[in-house]
Amino acid sequence: MKILEKIKNSFPSGITEKARALIKNKWSKRLFYTFCSVLIFTFICDRWIISNTKKQIFTDIESLPNNKVGLVLGTVKDASGGRRNLFFDYRIQAAAELFKEGKIKHIIVSGDNHIAGYDEPSDMRDALIAEGVPANCITLDYAGFRTLDSVVRCKKVFGQSKFTIISQKFHNERAV
Template structure:
């Protein structure tokens, strides 16, 4: 009788069983972790939207007037090189609010992290074409994120009562940050973009809201205190 084969077989069986158990445990853990993560994202999104929904206006006739509007920046073009409708509709809404006396002055807050990318200047140029004078615009070159734009509005530009101008989905997060920072804010919802065009942006916003809560309650990042433009040498 070959006892070696019997011994080898008996040794392999427990190893296979352990391997199967590890795989099953890994699958269960992954499912549980994914489910928990999804629930956290959903709860955070509900919390942000629920706590700001009464501060967002869709009808310009119902919007109270404020001296200052904070315009949140975005890229003028999408990755394919086509026009970014978020940008276009946001600028059109801003120009309309100014022309109808809903805001007197504008803080254009966006990303200018290199000399080749300048959201505030792009916004300024677009608004000038829409009939808004540069004399009512202040450019915030360090609005790298929504958190930075809102906090700097108070800490750098000394504004504590503002109208935030962006699309509805974005306004909720900005308002939540503003509320926590002691800013008396309302928001006007610019025209949204067609369904399908904005799927990637909306998914990103769903993930950004939980991160905003981390910023507000845990991380407390410190935005830049200065305000200078990174521009090409002339």
């Protein structure tokens, strides 16, 4: 009980009373419970996605099955403030390594280029060439505006039924 008194006394006077009054308000309670329900639902969905994609996510190159094509999901080369985007660098390094190890034979780089001067696929292609991947082994997909677009286009436009998605773990969990 003493701990509760200490916590209560650590707030400026009136804050705890205002908080109680707010919770007593019928609409505030509904809003609070709705917010908590959405938060719990989101957490459960996230855990469900992670548990159901575990067998399809690989972090070890040795256990990764060979595929004809690798799909690199787009991201901007430089982050805000001109800093390098490490997500971009890691995706390029992973794709180049998979290509050199023979895990994939061809790479589709999928990203956005709807604004002049913003061209994710060309940036990824240039970075892959700099890593030693031949230009004739890279296909550019300029309409990968979001993850779902990239995956659907890889299947329907580029005719791939089985391919390796190359991105970060959290991104791949959504993509598969």
